[in-house]
Amino acid sequence: MKYRSIGADPNSRREVSVLALGAMLFGSVTDEKTSFAVLDRYAEAGGNFVDTSDNYAFWTDGGQGGQSEELLGRWRRSRGVGDEIVFATKLGARPLAPGTGYTDNPEGLSARTIREASERSRERLGLDRIDLLYAHIEDRTVDIRETVEGFGALVAEGAVGLLGASNHAVWRVERARAVAAAAGLPGYEVLQYQHSLLRPRTDIPDELFRDGGLGGATGELLNYLRAEPALTLVAYSPLLRGAYGRADKPLPADYDHPGTPPRLAALRAVARETGASPNQVVLAWQFGADFPVIPLVGMSSVAQLEENLAAVDLELTPEQRERLDRAH
Structure with a gap:
């Protein structure tokens, strides 16, 4: 395994594996025996x-x-697991009542919710301290300062x-980080996007940030x-949930555009050259x-893992990387 650091503060920085394991469906769609075997x-x-x-997974x-x-x-x-495993969890998008969802009835990011939801997560996980805690989706009904202060209090107490x-x-990420820096509070250091x-x-109007849905990493974010x-x-x-390698897993509709075939062609060419699967090349x-x-990859079997x-x-050559980057 290879590792990289997350976090700038030596007191909270962690060395984590370059491949993260997504546990979204563990305990629901993926049964306990299989989940334990993958873990x-x-x-x-x-x-x-x-x-x-x-x-997960309401x-x-x-x-x-x-x-x-x-x-x-x-x-x-x-398994007697201690702090050698870094656990990340999220709050803010849990439905407040059964039968509702994160778009119409989310728990949100008030200071009270942040405290109470994080306490419940620690109890379920059996942790005294959550290694990494995310704001799962935006909450524009709450002032950013309240959210920043709510998260900051948990870090100060050693709970996160x-x-x-x-x-x-x-712009919301940057604003929250600026508010935190001005107040001398910890800010967001890890960003999670598709x-x-x-x-x-x-070229399709994106209602993500108004309606609270989920979205991908835009060019603005990457820059x-x-x-x-x-x-x-x-x-x-x-x-892409198996779409690179399985005929029964079609690409999502928003990938149906003229830029997709040349990138897929470049991917398949590099896979042939390396003897790796398209998934491994990605x-x-x-x-x-x-x-x-x-x-961050979700896996439902040891074979997938x-x-x-x-x-x-797998090491790609600079020329292979350039072909993958430039195909469009």
């Missing part, structure tokens, strides 16, 4: 960066989530290590990351990006 093999291979959320049973955190807590206790934001408009080799369409090297991007759904492309990227682990040692 065991990931840890055995040196993986130490596990990602979840307090709302949509599977019409509930409010918590299944993933609860399963991870059971795995921790059964690092802070992150997911699915926020770039990011992959293929690029979604950009922001290049300008702020202390930040790290955790890239979720880098493999992950290797992210590992070697010109800004810090940690791909083994394929992804093999990508850690």
Whole structure:
């Protein structure tokens, strides 16, 4: 396994594996036996960066989530896992009542919610301290200062290590970081967005930031990351839920545009040259990006995990990377 640092403060900085394990469906769609087997093999291979959320997976049973955190807590206790594994979780998008969702009835990012939701997450995970806590989605009903102060208080108390934001408009991330810096409080250091080799369409009005939906890493965000090297991007759904390698997994509709076929052709050519799978090439492309990227991959079998682990040692040549970058 290979590792990279997240966080600038020596007191909270962590060394995490370059491949993060997404636990979104653990304890719900992925049964406990399989989930434990994947977690065991990931840890055995040196993986130490596990990602979840307090709302995973509310949509599977019409509930409010918590299944993933609860399963991870059971795995921790059964295996005697300590602080060698870095756990990241999120709050803000948990439905307030069964049968509702994060777009119409989210818990939000008030100071009270941040405190109460984080306490529930720590209890489910069995942790005294959450290594990395994200604001999962925006909450424009709450002043940014209140959110920043709410997260900052948890860090000051030792209940949280690092802070992150997911699915926020770039200007909102920057504003929150500026408010935190001006107040002498910790700010967001890890950003989590959907990011992959293929690029979604950009000519469709994006209602993401008004309606609270989920979205991808825009060119604006990627340029922001290049300008702020202390930040790290955790890239979720880098493999587009299997669409690169499985005929039964079509690409999402927003990837249906003239730029997709040439990038797929370049990907397949590099895969043939390296003897790797398209999935492995995509992950290797992210590992070697010109800004810090940690791909976050959800896996429902040990076989999928083994394929992804093999990508850690795949080295692309500068010429191969240039072809992948320039294809459009």
